[in-house]
Amino acid sequence: MATPYAFATLVTSDSYLPGALALVAALRDIHPSPxxxxxxxFQTVCLVTPETVDVNxxxxxxxxxxxxxxxxxxxQEDDKNLRLLGESFEWLPPID
Structure with missing residues (x-):
């Protein structure tokens, strides 16, 4: 049976690879197995966009x-839907 818990991350370019590798290494360091x-x-899950990430x-x-x-x-063509997230995105320019 699969475990119901997971840590997940998203990698959309090769520049995110070092961060993803550091994340999974840190999780393994601080959480004993078993x-x-x-x-x-828990499982570690990585979502990746194959169109923008190298096969290696x-x-x-x-x-x-x-x-x-x-x-x-x-x-997303504009930032209108990002505004739905609230104050976290105050740095975005005003929507006309």
Whole structure:
């Protein structure tokens, strides 16, 4: 049975590869395997956009993450929908 818990990240370019590798290494360092109470078992998941990430980077991600899933790029033409997220995006220019 698969574990119901996961840590997930998204890699959309090769420049994110070092951060993703650091993330999974840190998780492995601070969480024992197999888990010891009160810890719970988890999987590491990496979402990746194959259109924008080199195949060698994806191969490396597959070696260190439990699951690597290819996802499509979703583009937003304007920042109107980002405004729905609230104050986190105060730095965005006003919408006309």
């Amino acid at each position: 888990s010891q109470s009160p810890e719970v078992d 980077s994806i191969r490396l991600l597959r070696k260190v993450f439990n699951v690597v899933l290819g996802v499509e790029i979703i583009e």
